Amino acid sequence: xxxxxxxxxxxxxxxxxxxxxxxxxxxxxxxxxxxxxxxxxxxxxxxxxxxxxxxxxxxxxxxxxxxxxxxxxxxxxxxxxxxxxxxxxxxxxxxxxxxxxxxxxxxxxxxxxxxxxxxxxxxxxxxxxxxxxxxxxxxxxxxxxxxxxxxxxxxxxxxxxxxxxxxxxxxxxxxxxxxxxxxxxxxxxxxxxxxxxxxxxxxxxxxxxxxxxxxxxxxxxxxxxxxxxxxxxxxxxxxxxxxxxxxxxxxxxxxxxxxxxxxxxxxxxxxxxxxxxxxxxxxxxxxxxxxxxxxxxxxxxxxxxxxxxxxxxxxxxxxxxxxxxxxxxxxxxx
Amino acid sequence: xxxxxxxxxxxxxxxxxxxxxxxxxxxxxxxxxxxxxxxxxxxxxxxxxxxxxxxxxxxxxxxxxxxxxxxxxxxxxxxxxxxxxxxxxxxxxxxxxxxxxxxxxxxxxxxxxxxxxxxxxxxxxxxxxxxxxxxxxxxxxxxxxxxxxxxxxxxxxxxxxxxxxxxxxxxxxxxxxxxxxxxxxxxxxxxxxxxxxxxxxxxxxxxxxxxxxxxxxxxxxxxxxxxxxxxxxxxxxxxxxxxxxxxxxxxxxxxxxxxxxxxxxxxxxxxxxxxxxxxxxxxxxxxxxxxxxx
Numbered sequence: 001x002x003x004x005x006x007x008x009x010x011x012x013x014x015x016x017x018x019x020x021x022x023x024x025x026x027x028x029x030x031x032x033x034x035x036x037x038x039x040x041x042x043x044x045x046x047x048x049x050x051x052x053x054x055x056x057x058x059x060x061x062x063x064x065x066x067x068x069x070x071x072x073x074x075x076x077x078x079x080x081x082x083x084x085x086x087x088x089x090x091x092x093x094x095x096x097x098x099x100x101x102x103x104x105x106x107x108x109x110x111x112x113x114x115x116x117x118x119x120x121x122x123x124x125x126x127x128x129x130x131x132x133x134x135x136x137x138x139x140x141x142x143x144x145x146x147x148x149x150x151x152x153x154x155x156x157x158x159x160x161x162x163x164x165x166x167x168x169x170x171x172x173x174x175x176x177x178x179x180x181x182x183x184x185x186x187x188x189x190x191x192x193x194x195x196x197x198x199x200x201x202x203x204x205x206x207x208x209x210x211x212x213x214x215x216x217x218x219x220x221x222x223x224x225x226x227x228x229x230x231x232x233x234x235x236x237x238x239x240x241x242x243x244x245x246x247x248x249x250x251x252x253x254x255x256x257x258x259x260x261x262x263x264x265x266x267x268x269x270x271x272x273x274x275x276x277x278x279x280x281x282x283x284x285x286x287x288x289x290x291x292x293x294x295x296x297x298x299x300x301x302x303x304x305x306x307x308x309x310x311x312x313x314x315x316x317x318x319x320x321x322x323x324x325x326x327x328x329x330x331x332x333x334x
Numbered sequence: 335x336x337x338x339x340x341x342x343x344x345x346x347x348x349x350x351x352x353x354x355x356x357x358x359x360x361x362x363x364x365x366x367x368x369x370x371x372x373x374x375x376x377x378x379x380x381x382x383x384x385x386x387x388x389x390x391x392x393x394x395x396x397x398x399x400x401x402x403x404x405x406x407x408x409x410x411x412x413x414x415x416x417x418x419x420x421x422x423x424x425x426x427x428x429x430x431x432x433x434x435x436x437x438x439x440x441x442x443x444x445x446x447x448x449x450x451x452x453x454x455x456x457x458x459x460x461x462x463x464x465x466x467x468x469x470x471x472x473x474x475x476x477x478x479x480x481x482x483x484x485x486x487x488x489x490x491x492x493x494x495x496x497x498x499x500x501x502x503x504x505x506x507x508x509x510x511x512x513x514x515x516x517x518x519x520x521x522x523x524x525x526x527x528x529x530x531x532x533x534x535x536x537x538x539x540x541x542x543x544x545x546x547x548x549x550x551x552x553x554x555x556x557x558x559x560x561x562x563x564x565x566x567x568x569x570x571x572x573x574x575x576x577x578x579x580x581x582x583x584x585x586x587x588x589x590x591x592x593x594x595x596x597x598x599x600x601x602x603x604x605x606x607x608x609x610x611x612x613x614x615x616x617x618x619x620x621x622x623x624x625x626x627x628x
Binding site for chain 2: 109
């Protein structure tokens with residue numbers, strides 16, 4: 001523990017400072033809402049990292065899973081009177097189940113077909129929530145979703161929402177960390193690196209792909225439920241195909257296969273969206289630009305840039321140290 | 335209107351949209367065969383073609399045939415540039431297929447948003463091409479513009495088929511699709527043929543998009559849905575197989591038209607996508623047994 005703290009002291013300090021800053025900012029309800037949304041999108045980007053970053057399965061349909069989480073949580077509470085916390089969990093479980101179901105065909109397909117399968121999946125969900133008016137409210141959506149109630153603690157303000165959501169994000173990150181460090185995580189990485197070799201090692205490729213989909217869907221569904229309870233209102237436009245591309249951009253921009261990457265990516269892209277609201281007509285172009293920049297110039301995202309920058313600085317420093325040492329030695333000889 | 339003429343009208347409508355899916359499916363298959371890649375911006379080439387065609391025909395007041403030819407050239411150039419300068423340089427950096435897919439999906443976003451900025455975020459009307467009113471076919475009234483779509487799509491499909499099978503460049507394209515190393519060793523410029531493949535598929539999509547202009551109007555997302563259904567058609571027929579794309583495209587054209595006429599209009603798109611998922615689940619190799627599973 002001590003070693004861990006001293007090894008990561010800067011990261012921990014930064015985390016504490018960021019938490020303090022966010023708590024100060026969150027006193028204003030608008031900032032609190034944005035910070036809460038950071039957490040929600042960070043969970044989605046993290047879930048995509050499990051699927052795409054570690055297992056190599058592309059998904060351009062995660063907005064559909066996000067929608068299933070949001071709508072099932074909201075509907076369970078409103079129509080069936082299920083306690084909100086329970087419907088959040090159930091919503092996540094339903095999403096995981098549907099994620100696993102779609103994964104059965106998806107797990108057999110190569111990348112091109114997988115990406116279109118997931119697009120088609122996202123489209124179907126979008127069409128259903130848009131058209132099934134009796135249940136989903138159609139294009140008007142669902143209004144007056146009650147507050148989330150965590151064992152008697154009613155999350156009735158954006159500040160409370162932000163705190164609860166960030167605590168849940170921390171738990172999700174911990175779960176992701178545990179999964180990735182386990183045998184299951186190793187199997188995911190093996191499948192990403194070389195499916196044939198993974199199968200040769202005795203890894204049940206299809207089983208683990210379905211598992212990766214289910215884990216990712218559970219996280220995304222959870223984020224969807226949190227979104228519904230936070231906003232108190234959901235409508236289909238939050239869950240369209242562009243949203244799926246945005247999720248993917250968040251993950252790529254932050255950096256895949258890291259803990260902090262998806263979180264940073266979600267924060268940066270959402271900040272960008274809020275700060276440049278007046279440029280909302282250019283939003284698609286801006287996202288596209290973000291994505292192309294990442295693909296062409298820093299494929300490992302911001303985290304990758306930071307790491308390569310750090311190694312470059314370290315190299316420079318060690319060179320300089322070596323030079324002084326050598327210089328010192330020469331001086332001594334003289 | 336009698337039931338007979340209703341059915342004839344539906345059949346012509348189904349043929350029209352089905353032939354559009356067929357040509358788009360062929361363009362997917364062409365790219366897949368020649369470069370092993372997938373272009374998620376294919377539908378946006380169709381949409382850009384419609385906007386570019388509108389600019390030539392309405393804004394600049396050019397002749398309709400000339401507008402079609404110029405649209406083809408502009409879209410060909412765009413497709414060529416995308417392949418040669420974006421996709422190739424990304425591949426040279428060692429990017430995986432997932433990254434190429436993401437790159438084309440970013441392009442799709444950029445094209446849609448860009449067209450909204452350059453032209454209009456709303457649906458633009460495309461002026462009627464023919465002076466005559468509806469044409470009478472076996473008692474069914476059909477707008478001549480709808481027949482033009484069918485004609486252009488059929489012309490494009492047959493032209494593409496002849497080009498691939500009967501010309502030297504087409505043979506070179508097939509050769510580089512089969513074996514790149516062998517093709518370049520007999521003096522085929524593989525990179526050039528790949529660029530031309532993308533150019534051709536973009537040009538074809540653009541011309542079809544322009545023909546669709548008078549039927550649906552021109553708007554920034556007009557291509558996205560068409561391209562996804564064309565993909566469904568190509569998969570159903572057997573992805574990468576040109577004939578399969580035609581049969582699959584026509585199948586979805588008929589299914590969609592008759593489902594929305596007799597069953598439901600609200601869920602017709604959902605039914606198409608559900609079909610796609612079912613086919614990918616049960617028989618992803620399609621009718622013509624193309625390899626899609628790793």
